[in-house]
Amino acid sequence: MKKFLKDKSGISLIELVVVIAIMSVLVGAIGLGVGLSSTKPATQCAKKLQMAIQKTRVDTMGKKNGRLVVKLEADGTISMTEELNYGTGTAKIDGPVTVGSKGVSVKTGSPGSPLTATGFVVEFYRGDGKLYVCTSNYSGISEATRYDALPIVVTKGNRSYSIDIDSLTGRVTLENL
DSSP: OHHHHHOOOSOOHHHHHHHHHHHHHHHHHHHHHHHHHHTHHHHHHHHHHHHHHHHHHHHHHTSSOEEEEEEEOTTSOEEEEEEESTTSTTOEEEEEEEEEOTTOEEEETTTTEEOOSSOEEEEEETTTTEEEEESSOTTSOOGGGEETTOOEEEEETTEEEEEEEETTTTEEEEEEO
16 A cells, blocks of 8 residues: 555646646637737727827818828728818828728728728818718719718728717717627
């Protein structure tokens, strides 16, 4: 009997189960961290677009007109340009500024057209005080190209955000889909 007590080589079944449980928790945590970091560009792009839309609206209140142009660049990145007093001799243009990295998808329009090199415009229309999303006609808003409350959807991987614009109040909300 003493011989069995002295010989303690090897591991017990309980020790093996505990080690496997710890390893599975660590692998799960690492997998979750990698998943969150791979969708971070979508989060950053959506937040930058939301803030830029709000800033453009506020900046436009004291100007003649203003808009935010969002485009897909040749290298696959997403850029935006804020244009105040466009079409006048005193236009102020900020940008283009990169807001989305390669692999981030931005869609707008009906039924959710992907962003192209021509892009889309978020414009503050001083005639009725509303914000509109235009998918064409950059020379100015016309009835044919204005869309009330058209959402902008930003996606990367399995993460999607919707930027909703209440055209009547100008409120811009970011929603996780």
